[in-house]
Amino acid sequence: MFLEIENINKSFGDESVVIDLNVSLEQHKTLSILGKSGCGKTTMLKIIAGLVVPDSGSLSLDGRSMLEVEPAKRNIVYLYQEDLLFPHLNVFENIAFGLRIKKIGNVIVKSQVEEMIANLELEGQADKMPHQLSGGQRQRVSFGRAIITNPSLLLLDEPFGSLDAGTRKNMQGLFRRLAEKFSITSLFVTHDLKEAILMGDEIAMMESGNLKVYKDKMAFVEDSNTGVKEELTFWKEMMG
Numbered sequence: 552m553f554l555e556i557e558n559i560n561k562s563f564g565d566e567s568v569v570i571d572l573n574v575s576l577e578q579h580k581t582l583s584i585l586g587k588s589g590c591g592k593t594t595m596l597k598i599i600a601g602l603v604v605p606d607s608g609s610l611s612l613d614g615r616s617m618l619e620v621e622p623a624k625r626n627i628v629y630l631y632q633e634d635l636l637f638p639h640l641n642v643f644e645n646i647a648f649g650l651r652i653k654k655i656g657n658v659i660v661k662s663q664v665e666e667m668i669a670n671l672e673l674e675g676q677a678d679k680m681p682h683q684l685s686g687g688q689r690q691r692v693s694f695g696r697a698i699i700t701n702p703s704l705l706l707l708d709e710p711f712g713s714l715d716a717g718t719r720k721n722m723q724g725l726f727r728r729l730a731e732k733f734s735i736t737s738l739f740v741t742h743d744l745k746e747a748i749l750m751g752d753e754i755a756m757m758e759s760g761n762l763k764v765y766k767d768k769m770a771f772v773e774d775s776n777t778g779v780k781e782e783l784t785f786w787k788e789m790m791g
């Protein structure tokens with residue numbers, strides 16, 4: 552498999568935060584991970600990104616062992632909820648940043664960034680500074696900045712957590728379209744049940760450091776632990 556995580560464990564002091572983590576994910580797929588606050592989701596993502604060192608286990612991406620590789624060389628992008636844009640750069644330059652670092656020529660930068668701005672539905676916003684954007688627009692710029700460098704793996708930590716319901720719904724649709732168009736492989740962490748079902752090709756749930764990956768969405772829906780059944784009962788009772 553493209554992403555293979557085997558038996559990763561992590562404790563802080565005597566608190567086991569990630570327990571026997573096992574994940575395999577095909578390229579170009581999204582695994583959504585549902586989990587409550589404090590269950591260890593962020594620690595798991597940080598281990599994959601190389602920002603936290605696990606106590607044991609292995610991690611490989613595209614057949615290459617990753618734990619020895621420093622974070623900047625993993626080609627993994629970790630995107631979190633309040634991801635900060637560079638405040639002194641406009642939308643165009645924020646998105647262009649990863650290309651500029653790679654010393655890519657101006658003509659190519661211009662065409663790639665303009666195409667990305669169109670894909671992000673941010674036409675006409677290229678010259679705005681981050682503080683002039685709405686939350687949803689800022690989040691789109693963050694996506695663009697991450698995707699344009701063509702990462703092997705995108706780690707999304709509750710990326711829409713701070714958005715209102717309507718904007719969140721738009722962003723979910725936009726992310727699905729971008730994931731398809733740019734053949735993104737990603738882990739999508741959320742505490743929203745519906746979002747987990749909508750965003751993932753595969754689905755998993757994390758509870759107190761244990762990640763359970765379901766064989767398919769039906770298995771997830773049928774597990775009474777996930778809360779789907781409760782939700783259905785609620786709506787049935789509401790409707791009489």
Ligand SMILES: Nc1ncnc2c1ncn2[C@@H]1O[C@H](COP(=O)(O)OP(=O)(O)OP(=O)(O)O)[C@@H](O)[C@H]1O
Pocket residue numbers: 563568586587588589590591592593594595
């Ligand atoms: N550097 C650290 N030192 C000590 N304990 C830590 C550290 N990082 C995380 N923890 C603990 O590990 C547990 C899981 O934290 P983590 O941030 O992974 O949770 P989470 O599922 O992402 O939660 P949230 O959704 O609230 O961000 C928490 O009890 C937290 O206090």
